[in-house]
Structure formats: C-alpha cells, structure tokens
Amino acid sequence: MELMILSALQPGCPWHRRPGSESRGPCQPDAARAAKRSRHALEGMTTLLAVFLAALASPLAAQQVHRVDDVRLFYHTEGQHAVDAADGNANGIPDQVEDILTQVRAARMMLVQVLGFPEPLKTERFRAARFIDISFRHKDVLKMNGTAYDELQRYNKPGDPPGTLSIAFTVATSVKAPSNLTPAHEFFHLIQYSTTYFKNRWFLEGTARWSERALGTGDLGPARVLSAWPLPDMRKQEIAAMAYDASEHLWNPLAARFDKNGELPGSPVLKQLQAMTYTDGTPVLKDLRLTGWAFIRDVVLELGQIDDLAFRELAYDRWSEENQRSPKNEAFMWCAIEAVARRHAMQR
Numbered sequence: 001m002e003l004m005i006l007s008a009l010q011p012g013c014p015w016h017r018r019p020g021s022e023s024r025g026p027c028q029p030d031a032a033r034a035a036k037r038s039r040h041a042l043e044g045m046t047t048l049l050a051v052f053l054a055a056l057a058s059p060l061a062a063q064q065v066h067r068v069d070d071v072r073l074f075y076h077t078e079g080q081h082a083v084d085a086a087d088g089n090a091n092g093i094p095d096q097v098e099d100i101l102t103q104v105r106a107a108r109m110m111l112v113q114v115l116g117f118p119e120p121l122k123t124e125r126f127r128a129a130r131f132i133d134i135s136f137r138h139k140d141v142l143k144m145n146g147t148a149y150d151e152l153q154r155y156n157k158p159g160d161p162p163g164t165l166s167i168a169f170t171v172a173t174s175v176k177a178p179s180n181l182t183p184a185h186e187f188f189h190l191i192q193y194s195t196t197y198f199k200n201r202w203f204l205e206g207t208a209r210w211s212e213r214a215l216g217t218g219d220l221g222p223a224r225v226l227s228a229w230p231l232p233d234m235r236k237q238e239i240a241a242m243a244y245d246a247s248e249h250l251w252n253p254l255a256a257r258f259d260k261n262g263e264l265p266g267s268p269v270l271k272q273l274q275a276m277t278y279t280d281g282t283p284v285l286k287d288l289r290l291t292g293w294a295f296i297r298d299v300v301l302e303l304g305q306i307d308d309l310a311f312r313e314l315a316y317d318r319w320s321e322e323n324q325r326s327p328k329n330e331a332f333m334w335c336a337i338e339a340v341a342r343r344h345a346m347q348r
Contacts, residue, residue: 062076063075063076064076064077065157066093066097066098066101068101068105070121070130070131070132071101071104071105071108071131071132071134072131072132072133072134072166073097073100073101073133073134073135074133074134074135074136075094075097075135075136076136077094080138080141081136081137081138081141081173082173083096083097083136083173084096084173084176088279088280089279095278095279095280096173096175096176096177098278098279099176099177099178099278099279100134100171100175100177100183101134102177102276102278102284103177103181103183103184103215103278103284104132104134104183104184104187105276106184106215106273106276106284106285107183107184107187107188107214107215108187109269109272109273110214110215110270110273110285111187111188111191111211111214112191113267113269114264114265114267114269114270114273115214115264115265115290115293115294115297116297117191117297117300118191118194118195118300118301118304120132120167120190120191120193120194121167121194123194123195125193125194125195126152126167126190126193126194128152128165129152129165129166129167130164130165130166131164131166131167132166132167132168132187132190133153133155133166133167133168134168134169134170134171134183135168135170135171136170136171136172136173137170137171137172137173138172138173138174139172139173139174142170142172144172145171145172145174145175145180145182146169146170146171146172146175146182146183146185146186147169147170147186148168148169148186148187148189148190148193149167149168149169149193150189150193150199150324152165152166152167153165153166153167153168154166167190167193167194169186169187169189169190171183171186177278178278178280178282181212181215181216184211184212184214184215185208185209185211185212188207188208188211189204189208191300192204192207192208192300195300195301195303195304196300196303196304196306196307197307197311197319197323197324198303198307198310198324198329198333199321199324199325200240200325200326200327200329200330200333201242201243201246201325202239202240202241202242202243202246202250203246203303203333204243205243205244205246205247206242206243206244206245206246206247206250206251207247207251207296207299207300209221209244209246209247209251210247210251210252210255210292210296211296213289213290213291214290214293215284215285215286216286217286217287218286218287218289219262219287219289219290219291220252220255220256220262220290220291220292221247221248221252222248222252223248223252223253223255223256224248224249224252224253225253226253226254226257229257229341230334230338230341231334236330236334240327240330251292251296252291252292254292254295254337254341255291255292255293255295255296256291256292257341258292258294258295258341258344258345258348259291259292259293259294259295260348261291262289262290262291262292263288263289264288264289264290264293270288273285274288294344295340295341295344298340298343298344299336299337299340302336302337302339302340303333303336305336306332306333306335306336307329307332309332310328310329310332313332314326314328314329
C-alpha cells in the first residue's frame with residue numbers, strides 16, 4: 001500500500017513563509033539531501049561505543065554467536081556478562097539467546113512486514129549495513145535493560161569481509177524475552193534511527209513504549225484524556241519534558257483518537273507470527289490487537305521528511321547529538337504530528 005507522507009502546509013508551522021523567500025512544504029526534497037544523509041550516517045562509525053565494545057569482547061571466555069539470516073546475537077557463557085546457560089530444548093543454544101533473537105525477528109516481521117514501518121537495513125541511512133547485531137551486558141554495568149545505537153558500526157568480526165557494517169543494540173543479561181519486551185523496544189529504536197535524526201526523548205521513548213504492545217498483551221497502554229487538540233503551547237512544553245511517560249500523556253491518547261478499531265491487519269505474515277513460540281512453548285504474539293499503528297507509522301515517516309527541513313532552517317552544520325536532541329526541533333516535530341493527525345481525522 002502506498003503511503004501518503006506529504007504534509008498539508010499550515011500557517012502555524014515555522015516554515016510556512018519566510019520574508020523574501022518562496023513558500024515551501026515540509027517534505028519538499030532538498031538537492032543536498034542524499035549527500036547530507038550519507039555524510040551523517042557514516043559519521044563516527046569508526047569509533048565504537050565503549051559499552052558495546054566491552055559487550056563484544058571478554059577475556060574470560062570465547063564469544064559465541066547465534067545467527068538467523070541477517071540478525072546476529074553475540075554472547076558468552078562464562079564471566080560477568082554470561083547469559084543463562086539453561087538449554088531446555090538441548091540444541092546447544094541457551095534458551096535466553098534463542099528467545100531474544102526470536103522476539104527481535106517477530107518484532108521485525110510485525111512492524112515492517114505487517115504494519116509497514118521502514119525496514120532499517122533498507123533505509124537511506126542504514127542501507128550500507130549488512131547485519132543487525134545484538135550483544136549482552138550485565139545490568140550492573142549497562143544500568144538499564146537495553147540500549148540501541150544510532151550510528152553504523154564496524155566490528156571486524158571473524159569471517160566478516162573488510163568494511164562490513166552493522167546496526168546494533170545491547171540488552172542486559174537479566175532480560176528474558178518471554179516476560180520482557182526490551183528486545184522489541186530496542187528494535188523499534190533502530191526503526192526510528194533509520195528514518196529520522198530527531199532524538200527528542202518524548203518522541204523517541206514515548207513511541208517505543210507504545211510499540212511494545214505490538215507483541216505484548218492488550219491493544220494500548222494507559223492513556224490520559226486529551227483536553228484539547230491541537231495541544232496548547234504550555235501542554236506541549238510539559239510533554240517535551242517527558243520520556244517514557246509521553247506514551248501515556250500523548251501517543252496513546254492520539255492512537256486511540258485516530259483508531260477506534262485497534263485490530264491488526266490480516267496477512268500471511270501475521271499467521272506466521274501467531275505460530276511463533278518461545279523455547280518454553282508460550283506464544284510470542286499475545287493477541288491480535290494494536291491501536292494506532294497506522295497513525296504512529298505515519299508520524300515516524302513524516303518526521304523522516306521534516307528533519308531535512310529542520311536541518312536547513314535551523315542552520316545545523318551536522319546532526320550532532322546536541323542537535324538531534326535540541327528543543328529547537330520541537331516546533332517542526334509538532335507541525336509534523338499535527339499534519340498527520342489532520343490526515344487521519346479526514347479518514348475517519
């Protein structure tokens with residue numbers, strides 16, 4: 001299905017008209033777009049994040065790998081960062097490792113093939129990558145259940161051709177996929193990173209928290225009542241100060257507003273998902289409901305267009321970490337969200 005991602009130009013948007021310049025839409029292609037994307041996608045790829053380097057190298061035991069197609073999970077069975085060695089199906093792969101890779105594969109099938117979110121390895125930013133690489137780190141060191149990386153990585157793993165690139169995330173050794181949706185959450189971050197440079201946390205973590213229901217129980221998490229839409233400026237400022245809780249205060253209410261059905265679209269891939277199980281026999285897909293998937297998908301795609309305009313209008317010289325998280329991005333982001341909301345309101 002072809003997705004319409006061009007926004008309606010509205011006077012309230014910061015790019016509506018600049019004195020002395022022509023009016024232009026937020027999704028109009030830029031001549032330097034490809035060069036800019038390529039330059040910043042590769043920026044810093046030769047500098048490996050310390051936490052991921054430590055997770056992929058252990059002096060205490062040889063590293064092992066579990067691979068299915070282009071997804072690889074690197075792990076140890078001894079040392080501080082060792083996984084649970086339980087192997088109930090006696091296939092030589094720890095159940096914890098199998099289950100996490102199964103959840104990532106299921107999240108990818110659901111979000112990309114069933115719901116139409118971008119495939120990270122086929123996007124302009126990450127299409128040079130060959131693998132999705134996952135590693136483990138003890139939670140006492142990682143300090144969280146998982147973390148995803150927004151730059152291409154070059155690990156020079158044994159057997160990799162020179163110059164092999166990956167996109168990656170790390171999960172804590174305490175994470176057990178049958179009861180924890182962290183791997184799916186981190187995969188959603190890869191979708192976000194592959195599509196837009198905006199990393200304001202109210203968007204980044206708020207929509208990633210929403211996405212957990214794609215495989216989890218229930219169609220939607222907690223949702224506050226929206227007193228008005230579009231939101232007044234003061235409420236926007238409050239939302240912008242949030243992270244995970246933005247799902248409850250913004251994204252879930254908007255999802256419910258524009259999707260009264262909450263049903264997943266039927267497809268052969270969905271039937272495959274229904275048959276997938278963890279090593280303990282429990283189903284990976286808990287139900288057939290997810291509210292607001294089309295709205296959230298279209299917001300992610302829209303932000304992937306608007307960030308080019310923000311880059312020009314805000315006179316950024318590069319997408320530094322500071323610029324990716326800057327409050328200056330918010331006016332552009334709100335206009336994109338409101339444009340998608342108008343389109344979905346007309347479809348109801």
